[in-house]
Amino acid sequence: MALRKIERIVAPAVHVPGEDIDTDRIIPARFLKCVTFDGLGEQLFYDARFAPDGSKTGHPLDDPRFAGAKVLIADRNFGCGSSREHAPQAIAKRGFQALVAESFAEIFFGNATTLGLPCVALERSSLDQLAARTRARPETIVTVDLIEKVVSTDDGWRSPLSIPEGSRQALVAGRWDPLGELLEGREQAQALAASLPYARLERIGTEGGRRA
Amino acid sequence: MGQSLFDKVWDLHTVRRLPSGETQLFVGLHLIHEVTSPQAFGMLRDLGLGVLMPERTFATLDHIVPTDGHQRPFRDGLAEGMVTALENACRAHGITYFDRASGHQGIVHIIGPELGLTQPGLTIACGDSHTSTHGAFGAIALGIGTTQVRDVLATQCLALTRLKVRRVEITGKLGPGVYAKDIILHVIRHLGVSGGTGYAYEYAGSAVEGLSMEERMTLCNMSVEGGARVGYVNPDEKTFAYLKGRAYAPNPASWEAAVTFWKSIASDPDARYDDVVRFDAAAIAPTVTWGINPGQAISVKERLPAPEEAITAADRSLVEEALGYMHLAAGQPIEGTPIGVAFIGSCTNGRLSDFREVARYLRGQHVAPHVRALAVPGSMEVARAAESEGLDRVFREAGFEWREPGCSMCLAMNPDRLVGDELCASSSNRNFKGRQGSPTGRTILMSPVMVAAAAVKGAVADARDVFAIGRA
Numbered sequence: 001m002a003l004r005k006i007e008r009i010v011a012p013a014v015h016v017p018g019e020d021i022d023t024d025r026i027i028p029a030r031f032l033k034c035v036t037f038d039g040l041g042e043q044l045f046y047d048a049r050f051a052p053d054g055s056k057t058g059h060p061l062d063d064p065r066f067a068g069a070k071v072l073i074a075d076r077n078f079g080c081g082s083s084r085e086h087a088p089q090a091i092a093k094r095g096f097q098a099l100v101a102e103s104f105a106e107i108f109f110g111n112a113t114t115l116g117l118p119c120v121a122l123e124r125s126s127l128d129q130l131a132a133r134t135r136a137r138p139e140t141i142v143t144v145d146l147i148e149k150v151v152s153t154d155d156g157w158r159s160p161l162s163i164p165e166g167s168r169q170a171l172v173a174g175r176w177d178p179l180g181e182l183l184e185g186r187e188q189a190q191a192l193a194a195s196l197p198y199a200r201l202e203r204i205g206t207e208g209g210r211r212a
Numbered sequence: 213m214g215q216s217l218f219d220k221v222w223d224l225h226t227v228r229r230l231p232s233g234e235t236q237l238f239v240g241l242h243l244i245h246e247v248t249s250p251q252a253f254g255m256l257r258d259l260g261l262g263v264l265m266p267e268r269t270f271a272t273l274d275h276i277v278p279t280d281g282h283q284r285p286f287r288d289g290l291a292e293g294m295v296t297a298l299e300n301a302c303r304a305h306g307i308t309y310f311d312r313a314s315g316h317q318g319i320v321h322i323i324g325p326e327l328g329l330t331q332p333g334l335t336i337a338c339g340d341s342h343t344s345t346h347g348a349f350g351a352i353a354l355g356i357g358t359t360q361v362r363d364v365l366a367t368q369c370l371a372l373t374r375l376k377v378r379r380v381e382i383t384g385k386l387g388p389g390v391y392a393k394d395i396i397l398h399v400i401r402h403l404g405v406s407g408g409t410g411y412a413y414e415y416a417g418s419a420v421e422g423l424s425m426e427e428r429m430t431l432c433n434m435s436v437e438g439g440a441r442v443g444y445v446n447p448d449e450k451t452f453a454y455l456k457g458r459a460y461a462p463n464p465a466s467w468e469a470a471v472t473f474w475k476s477i478a479s480d481p482d483a484r485y486d487d488v489v490r491f492d493a494a495a496i497a498p499t500v501t502w503g504i505n506p507g508q509a510i511s512v513k514e515r516l517p518a519p520e521e522a523i524t525a526a527d528r529s530l531v532e533e534a535l536g537y538m539h540l541a542a543g544q545p546i547e548g549t550p551i552g553v554a555f556i557g558s559c560t561n562g563r564l565s566d567f568r569e570v571a572r573y574l575r576g577q578h579v580a581p582h583v584r585a586l587a588v589p590g591s592m593e594v595a596r597a598a599e600s601e602g603l604d605r606v607f608r609e610a611g612f613e614w615r616e617p618g619c620s621m622c623l624a625m626n627p628d629r630l631v632g633d634e635l636c637a638s639s640s641n642r643n644f645k646g647r648q649g650s651p652t653g654r655t656i657l658m659s660p661v662m663v664a665a666a667a668v669k670g671a672v673a674d675a676r677d678v679f680a681i682g683r684a
């Protein structure tokens with residue numbers, strides 16, 4: 001499957017501060033009752049953005065100065081907790097094209113990459129500088145460059161980024177959705193399945209299992 | 213040098229190396245539920261793809277089912293829609309589906325082992341982060357996203373990067389009133405909520421060997437709370453004894469071959485690990501969380517930390533944020549913090565042994581008048597077994613509501629939830645902001661027996677004192 005090559009994201013950014021922001025906070029569970037991901041952008045960070053009475057809390061996402069942001073800057077261990085893909089989906093549906101943080105939780109990172117949403121890490125001191133710069137000058141244009149492996153701003157600040165090499169390769173080569181490759185290996189997978197040591201074990205009985 | 217179980221099972225299931233450098237890994241068992249999987253069938257439909265090996269996928273309902281009666285259609289139209297979507301998909305693709313009528317409905321991580329689907333040496337995937345639970349049997353079991361559910365349905369494979377392996381050794385004897393839940397909260401407290409990123413945790417040592425299968429499931433369940441996507445225990449005689457006779461376990465003719473295989477995939481005595489950490493079981497006390505992530509935990513006898521004690525600015529702000537959200541004051545004891553709700557259930561602690569252990573101490577006791585207390589069996593099988601022993605009566609007489617199986621108050625997707633800033637003593641696994649259904653609701657994680665003690669006292673309490681545990 002030919003996919004878009006993701007080499008460089010050039011856009012304004014917004015910092016959403018907080019360590020260990022979990023996926024329940026990114027998209028509260030009550031919004032998971034959907035059979036498609038389409039409407040999730042509106043509900044991103046909902047409980048942090050709205051007080052119980054529905055009034056706005058002044059979250060950075062609702063700050064008009066950051067309305068054009070397409071790069072989301074987070075802190076440490078972003079996306080921990082539930083494996084819900086609704087979290088990166090909500091971020092993507094909201095219009096974000098890249099995430100920059102000190103670190104990401106593993107399942108979140110994988111889910112985001114598979115959607116073509118790059119997650120890159122910066123040293124903490126660089127991350128704090130970047131966040132401070134975008135706060136001070138919201139129109140700052142941030143470049144996340146996956147070829148050069150650098151995050152930079154339009155006023156000359158730069159910092160090396162880190163991202164697992166396999167994920168970087170997949171993004172820049174337009175192979176971030178692995179389904180096409182997995183499909184190519186389907187026959188090999190079937191052969192492997194037949195040769196597994198447990199393939200020939202017989203089960204007691206499938207009593208109770210119901211074909212719906 | 214020898215190999216770890218992780219290395220052996222990974223190699224066994226490796227189909228090939230992908231151009232990206234990732235592994236195409238075959239998935240032996242795929243479990244699905246109504247929240248993260250229906251969308252994957254929609255993706256398949258859009259691509260014109262089918263399900264490659266429907267006999268390797270099993271479905272159930274857990275997250276959104278009400279626990280006060282399962283009559284269909286559900287009052288919640290959105291919930292009804294998701295369940296219908298899953299049912300239709302299972303019917304269309306020939307996937308076995310454990311609904312109420314099958315008699316085996318329950319939380320996906322409880323019914324997999326119960327049915328004998330979960331076995332040593334398998335690779336197991338499910339669109340749910342607590343899939344790590346199944347590692348208790350010596351499987352590589354991991355949570356995946358919905359797009360990956362699509363991948364497994366279409367190809368029975370995942371594209372994954374190999375994990376490193378950290379051996380987490382817990383030796384010695386647990387004190388009375390200390391459980392697997394306390395071990396894992398203690399481990400996460402010390403290794404951190406992101407300490408396991410990039411690792412599979414192999415739990416080993418005499419204290420782990422001494423745990424029952426159900427306790428091992430509790431331990432592996434919360435690996436993901438420590439950042440480790442996979443956690444496992446090497447299979448042993450307890451594992452084999454648990455599986456014998458279960459519906460999907462090998463039959464007598466295949467049993468010996470199965471056990472031979474299962475033994476062969478256990479870690480070699482001289483296995484290589486990327487890291488080894490050790491804990492002393494005797495040093496672990498009943499442990500409770502005080503903050504907004506599972507690593508923010510202390511023993512019930514400790515005092516709450518102060519922001520000034522944190523080393524980095526980030527940690528300081530996290531402590532402040534947590535104390536503020538929890539309405540707790542630095543330096544105060546956690547014991548005595550009043551609670552409004554008590555919840556025993558979830559894929560962490562909703563199994564028969566959990567209810568049995570609590571019932572031992574609950575007889576003759578009563579929940580404090582201002583506390584709403586819920587006991588929710590993790591599956592229909594757990595409920596049947598508990599009820600046949602009369603445990604439901606013990607809970608009811610003590611003032612608990614005895615509910616029908618489901619995820620219930622573990623997460624905010626069904627009618628069981630906190631109201632306002634209620635504080636809940638909970639046997640579940642996540643104390644995130646808003647996790648239990650109210651955006652300002654507060655959660656303190658602990659073992660089921662500690663939840664019972666808190667329910668009886670109306671405040672966080674040391675179960676060893678409340679129930680005179682370990683005293684003759």
Ligand code: SF4
Nearest residue numbers: 342558559619622623
């Ligand atoms: S009990 Fe809680 S953690 Fe477990 S599967 Fe259900 S919602 Fe997830």
